[in-house]
Amino acid sequence: MVRTLDDTLEPIFQDVLHRNPGEAEFHQAVREVLESLGPVLVKHPEFAEHKIIQRICEPERQIIFRVPWQDDKGETHINRAFRVQFNSALGPYKGGMRFHPSVYLGIVKFLGFEQVFKNALTGLPIGGGKGGSDFNPKGRSDAEVMRFCQSLMTEMYRHLGEYTDVPAGDIGVGQREVGYLFGQYKRMTNRYESGVFTGKGLDWGGSRARKEATGFGAVYFVREMLRARNMDLEGKTCVVSGAGDVAIHAIEKLQALGARVIACSDSGGMIVDEHGLELDRIRRIKEVERRRIHVYAEEQSRARYIKGGTVWTVPCEVALPCATQNELNGEDARRLVENGCIAVAEGANMPTTPEGIRLFRDAGIAYGPGKAANAGGVATSALEMQQNASRDSWTFQYTEQRLEEIICNIHRNCHDTAVEFGAPGDYVTGANIAGFLKVGHAMVALGLI
Numbered sequence: 001m002v003r004t005l006d007d008t009l010e011p012i013f014q015d016v017l018h019r020n021p022g023e024a025e026f027h028q029a030v031r032e033v034l035e036s037l038g039p040v041l042v043k044h045p046e047f048a049e050h051k052i053i054q055r056i057c058e059p060e061r062q063i064i065f066r067v068p069w070q071d072d073k074g075e076t077h078i079n080r081a082f083r084v085q086f087n088s089a090l091g092p093y094k095g096g097m098r099f100h101p102s103v104y105l106g107i108v109k110f111l112g113f114e115q116v117f118k119n120a121l122t123g124l125p126i127g128g129g130k131g132g133s134d135f136n137p138k139g140r141s142d143a144e145v146m147r148f149c150q151s152l153m154t155e156m157y158r159h160l161g162e163y164t165d166v167p168a169g170d171i172g173v174g175q176r177e178v179g180y181l182f183g184q185y186k187r188m189t190n191r192y193e194s195g196v197f198t199g200k201g202l203d204w205g206g207s208r209a210r211k212e213a214t215g216f217g218a219v220y221f222v223r224e225m226l227r228a229r230n231m232d233l234e235g236k237t238c239v240v241s242g243a244g245d246v247a248i249h250a251i252e253k254l255q256a257l258g259a260r261v262i263a264c265s266d267s268g269g270m271i272v273d274e275h276g277l278e279l280d281r282i283r284r285i286k287e288v289e290r291r292r293i294h295v296y297a298e299e300q301s302r303a304r305y306i307k308g309g310t311v312w313t314v315p316c317e318v319a320l321p322c323a324t325q326n327e328l329n330g331e332d333a334r335r336l337v338e339n340g341c342i343a344v345a346e347g348a349n350m351p352t353t354p355e356g357i358r359l360f361r362d363a364g365i366a367y368g369p370g371k372a373a374n375a376g377g378v379a380t381s382a383l384e385m386q387q388n389a390s391r392d393s394w395t396f397q398y399t400e401q402r403l404e405e406i407i408c409n410i411h412r413n414c415h416d417t418a419v420e421f422g423a424p425g426d427y428v429t430g431a432n433i434a435g436f437l438k439v440g441h442a443m444v445a446l447g448l449i
């Protein structure tokens, strides 16, 4: 059954469709949040009075700009870049930059919208924003990536600042790209403003455990969901999609907690290794050599590679989507449930389609949506900002402990909010309402701005 919006929310959603034509991912993200908010408006009439929902769906500022750059042969290329500063009721805009050919305004807006609620859930003083470009870093030399990043920052620097807008990485933007972007920001502003970027290298203002945080956090979240059902991860068979930053660290933490991870993927296909994936091998192939995941099966004969395959076809008890949006559809969800999957936690942003989410909820499995389950990344970015502000550098152990506490708090908050609003066990309702309440109350308090 498709969930319906109540009479107050439907016209607001229709208006979002009308004002933002052709932005399917943004529509999807907004609808998913609005579906949870009916009972909130009944309990808090002040939100309707102050038009908080209409305001929260409209970004405070959207910046679109041209990025010209030259490749190694001297040929000129033109890309388009975006920074959407969505909501700053709780703090400076905070959210990553994505470099991928699929990036357009609708993707950046969906990510920015999600980020507002996710950042609120962390309990830390950060607003929500997101950015990116349709630039494809794959196959480009370091020098080309550097020239592109420098050109992009030559425009974007004027919109940033440690008290204004603090970007980080996302798909296609790792430490290399953050370095080039931060370096150009420093040059343009003549300021060593560490707090303006997170995901930095350890030698130049980065935080320990930031790289690991999103993947580790998603695993802590799934552990908490299982604990709430008197289960744990020990011995559980798991699959993880993707083989990037989030996926690799999710695999690392799952293995550390005694789970057996048997499949992961990249956009070309998936590998299955029933004995358990060898993480060192994946790290070398993906992080050091920057090659494709099929190399794993070429090197390790007991593993198999399925070109174009998705990990959702592999029977498992726990599934972590850690690649990209809408990578897990209704058919995948049905297959997972039929194969005995009991928990799904989203390391990626909006990886499950609305039909997939509905199937997980109907089946009563523990389902942790991205805005709660992958909040460990941005939470640790906020911890990086704290370290920068105090000119301090924390140990890995201390930072990870803070991360774990934050994720346990998010889990508890989502869990308890779902109970309070009559939907026990429904983390989608819990996350949407808990995140919305925090931002909504702040927006009312700050007046009509």
Ligand code: NDP
Binding pocket: 169, 170, 171, 172, 173, 214, 241, 242, 243, 244, 245, 246, 247, 265, 266, 267, 268, 322, 323, 324, 325, 327, 347, 348, 349, 374, 375, 377, 378
């Ligand atoms: P990376 O670029 O490091 O990795 C993305 C991975 O997903 C790559 O292995 C990529 O493969 C793979 N991938 C992309 N599309 C598909 C597909 N259709 N099927 C299978 N695999 C695919 O990005 P991150 O790990 O940083 O980000 C992954 C997700 O997590 C994104 O949704 C991001 O928004 C979200 N996220 C990231 C955070 C972070 O801290 N990095 C924080 C919170 C959320 P290929 O190399 O072939 O493209």
